[in-house]
Amino acid sequence: LAPQMQKARDATAGFWTPVQFIPGRGHSYVAYVTPIRDGDMFLGAVFVGVSLERLSEITKQISTDDLTVFLTYGAGQLLAHPRLDEVEDQLSPNTPLIEMTSIPDTFLANFEDHEPQDTEGYHFTGEIELLAGFDAYGTRRFVVYEDSGEKFGTLPIKIGAHFSANVLEQPLHLLTRSILIGLLLLGLSLVATGFLAHYIARPIKRAADGARSVARLDFDAVKPLPGSAVRELEDLANGFNAMLGGLSAFMRYVPKSLVNQLIGEGRADAPPEERELAVLFTDIVGFTTLSETMSTGEIATFVNQHLSLIGAEIDAHHGTIDKYIGDSVMAFWGAPQRMDAPDIPAAEAAIGIARAIMADNKERRKNGLPPVRIRIGLHRGPLVVGDIGAIGRVNYTVIGDTVNVASRLESLGREVDPDAEAIILASGDIGAHLPSSITYDRLGAHKVKGKDALVDVIRLTP
Numbered sequence: 001l002a003p004q005m006q007k008a009r010d011a012t013a014g015f016w017t018p019v020q021f022i023p024g025r026g027h028s029y030v031a032y033v034t035p036i037r038d039g040d041m042f043l044g045a046v047f048v049g050v051s052l053e054r055l056s057e058i059t060k061q062i063s064t065d066d067l068t069v070f071l072t073y074g075a076g077q078l079l080a081h082p083r084l085d086e087v088e089d090q091l092s093p094n095t096p097l098i099e100m101t102s103i104p105d106t107f108l109a110n111f112e113d114h115e116p117q118d119t120e121g122y123h124f125t126g127e128i129e130l131l132a133g134f135d136a137y138g139t140r141r142f143v144v145y146e147d148s149g150e151k152f153g154t155l156p157i158k159i160g161a162h163f164s165a166n167v168l169e170q171p172l173h174l175l176t177r178s179i180l181i182g183l184l185l186l187g188l189s190l191v192a193t194g195f196l197a198h199y200i201a202r203p204i205k206r207a208a209d210g211a212r213s214v215a216r217l218d219f220d221a222v223k224p225l226p227g228s229a230v231r232e233l234e235d236l237a238n239g240f241n242a243m244l245g246g247l248s249a250f251m252r253y254v255p256k257s258l259v260n261q262l263i264g265e266g267r268a269d270a271p272p273e274e275r276e277l278a279v280l281f282t283d284i285v286g287f288t289t290l291s292e293t294m295s296t297g298e299i300a301t302f303v304n305q306h307l308s309l310i311g312a313e314i315d316a317h318h319g320t321i322d323k324y325i326g327d328s329v330m331a332f333w334g335a336p337q338r339m340d341a342p343d344i345p346a347a348e349a350a351i352g353i354a355r356a357i358m359a360d361n362k363e364r365r366k367n368g369l370p371p372v373r374i375r376i377g378l379h380r381g382p383l384v385v386g387d388i389g390a391i392g393r394v395n396y397t398v399i400g401d402t403v404n405v406a407s408r409l410e411s412l413g414r415e416v417d418p419d420a421e422a423i424i425l426a427s428g429d430i431g432a433h434l435p436s437s438i439t440y441d442r443l444g445a446h447k448v449k450g451k452d453a454l455v456d457v458i459r460l461t462p
Contacts, residue, residue, distance in 0.1 A: 001047065004017050004031075004033055004045075004047070005045060007033070008033050008034075008035040008042075008045035009035070009042045009045075011033075011035050012035075013035075014032055014033060014034040014035070014194060014197060014198070015032070015033055015154060016030060016031070016032055016033075016154055016155045017030065017031045017032075017033060017047075018030075018096075019052070019073060019079070019096045019097050020093075020096055021091050021092055021093045021095075021096040022049075023093065025051075026091075027051040027052065027053050027088070027091070028051065028052045028091050028096040028097065029049035029050065029051050029052070030049065030050060030052075030079070030155070031047050031048060031049035031050075031193075032047075032048050032049075032193045032194045032196075032197045033045050033046070033047050033197065034046045034048075034194075034197040034198055034200075034201045036201050036204055036205050036208070038205070038208065038209065043204075043205065043208045044204065044208070046197045046198075046200045046201040046204065047197070048193050048194075048196045048197040048200065049193075050189060050190070050193045052079060052080060052084060052088075052091075052097075053084070053085065053088065054189075055071065055079060055080035055189060056080045056081055056082060056084040056085060058080070058185055058189055059071070059080045059081060059082050060082035061185075062181060062185055063082045066163050066164055066167060067161055067162075067163045067167070068081075068082060068105065068108075068161060068162050068163070069082070069159075069160070069161045070082070070105075070108065070160050070161070070162075071157050071158070071159055071160070072100070072145070072157065072158045072160060073097055073156060073157055074097075074156050076099060076100050076101070076111070077097040077098065077099055077100065078097065078098045078099075078100055078103060079097070079157055081098075081103055081105065081108075083103060083104045083105055084098060084103070086104050087102055087103065087104065090102065106135060106136040107133060107134075107135040107136070107141055107143075107162060108143070108162060110133060111131075111133075111143075113133055114131035114132060114133040114143060115131060115132055115133065116129070116130070116131055117130040117131060117132050117142070118130075124144070127146060127147055128144055128145070128146055129144065129145040129146070129147075130142060130143075130144050131143050131144075131145075132165070139164060139165075140164075140165040141162050141163060141164055141165060142162065142163060142164075142165055142167070143160060143161070143162035143163075144160065144161055144162075145158045145159070145160045146158065146159050146160075155190070199230075200230065200233065203225055203226070203228060203233050203236065203237065204233075204236070206223075206225060207225055207236060207237075207240050210222045210223070210225070210240065210244070211240075214243075214244065214247060219244070219247065219248050222244055224237075224240075224241045224244060225237035225240050225241060270336065270385075270386045270387050270396055271386050271387065272384050272385065272386030272387065272388060272399075273384070273385060273386055274382055274383070274384055274385075275334055275335055275338070275382070275383060275385055276334060276342070276380070276381070276382055276383075277332050277333060277334040277335060277342055277380070277381070277382075277383045277385060277398060277402065278332065278333040278334060278342040278343040278345075278346035278347075278378065278379070278380045278430070279330070279331070279332045279346075279378070279379055279380075279383070279398065279402055279403050279406040280314075280319070280329075280330070280331045280332070280333075280346050280349065280350055280376065280377070280378050280406065281328065281329070281330055281376065281377045281406050281407045281409075281410040282310055282328055282329045282353060282374055282375070282376050282410065283327065283328045283374070283375050283410055283411075284306065284327045284328075284372060284373070284374055285373035285374065285375060285414070285418075286373065287326070287327045290370065290372070303326075303327050306327060306372065307324060307327075307329060309353070309356045309357065309360060310329050310353050310356075311329070312356070313349050313352035313353045313356055314329070314331045314349050314353075316349070316352065317333075317345040317346070317348050317349035317352065318333070318337065318339075318345055319331045319332065319333050319345065319346065319349055320332055320333070320335060320336065320396075322397050322398060323395075323397070330403075330407075331346075331349070332346075332383070332385070332398050333345050333346045333349075334385075335385040335398070336396075341433050342380065343378070343380040343426075343429070343430045343433050343434070344433060344434065344435065344438075346378055346380075346430075347378060347426065347430060347434055347438055347460060348438070350376045350378055350424045350426075350460060351424065351438065351460060351461075351462050353374070353376060353422075354374065354376065354422035354424055354462035355422075355462050357372055357374050357421070357422050358421055358422055358462065360372070361421065371421060373419075373420065373421050373422070374421075374422050374423075375410050375411070375413035375414065375420075375423050375425075376410060376413075376422070376423065376424040376425070377406045377407060377408070377409030377410030377411070377412070377413070377424075377425055377426070378406060378409065378424065378425070378426035378427065378430050378460075379402050379405040379406035379409060379426065379427045379429065379430065380402065380427065380429045380430050380433070381400070381401070381402035381405070381429065382400060382402065383398040383399065383400035383402050383403065384398065384399045384400055385397070385398045385399075404450055404451075405427060405448065405451065405455060408448035408449050408450060408451065408455075409425045409426065409427060409448065409455070409457065410425070411448075411449070412425055412446060412448060412457065413425050416443065416457075416459065422462055423459065424459065424460040424462065425443075425457055425458070425459055425460075426440070426457070426458050426459075426460055427455055427456060427457065427458070428442075428455075428456030428457070428458060429456075430458065431458040438460065438461075439460075439461045440458045440459055440460045440461060441458065441459045441461070442456075442457075442458050443457040443458060443459055444456070444457065445457070
């Protein structure tokens, strides 16, 4: 198959292969090959083969006691004949076709002795070749050939039939009808082979397109493969759809940016390393009191909607969500993508979160619901980031004192302005890198829990 696959790689349309003997099946096949492409990219090819045995069965079905229908291939070789099964043991990789001289049909085996006849005298029309000869009993017989031309693409075949000379004494339309029936059945068999190749190629190309979308983690662009009456295509669809469902579920629990980077770098893990990162913490003020009036289902709906607002802003500013802690969120910037100034997008995300919460509160008030108040803490500093955990169960996370400071700054918000709808406290290290478009107020040095040294604190303006 390798030479035909190479030919398919260079081909722009389907084509027939030479007749080949397949040892594993014990038969010779002629195959139609359809290349599968996505623009200029070669994805593969579909091979659909029909055996000489099957074609010969068709010639046997449409032949009669007086009429033998057959197919020749090239010069002096048979593609199909009603008695091909009697000599099929002669087929091999070196002799994938039976020579006409080897067929048990003695009249056809002596084809070299047949003499051309004038077709006009017998009222034949079209590209018909008429010859005459004698069988083993000395009975005169006629044989007609029709060149397939371009009916079957580049397949070099002729459709033939031989019969007693007495047949021509019968009404001509009976002979013509028999030949046309033979041509029709054989033609349908070969044309169906080509159509089947295209039928199989379509779902394979859809699977290839879907696989590329999966590689980009673009699951929204992937549609499940439909079922098929072809068992192999049905197995392909079931396996692909199961893979799509599993990956879609899996991606709910891991950072998409992390997986994209690992795929792009050809790695399966992210060893811990030290980087300069920015860390953000959020927390709802008075969540326990807020949830006392809600049912379990209402609490889940509320928290999911709240976290969706926060997650959207973090994603929009290329952050990585580390974890959800109840109604709180921890996120960081500078990993897996490296950033020269991770505190800038982190501050922009914090401001975006505060504005999203305040906009949502307007809708809540219209609906008679209490507003949600939020505290946000930001800090920048060195951290260890990468795969952390036990064998078989790791998280891509960060470790270090910078995380603690960001968490303490979030908690400090209850002391600085306990009634604020949204308060963003950041360390002075953050403020030193912010552009003029982000405004803030300096609050001076504050004592935070777990730190002996005072922390310079600023308050960002939403």
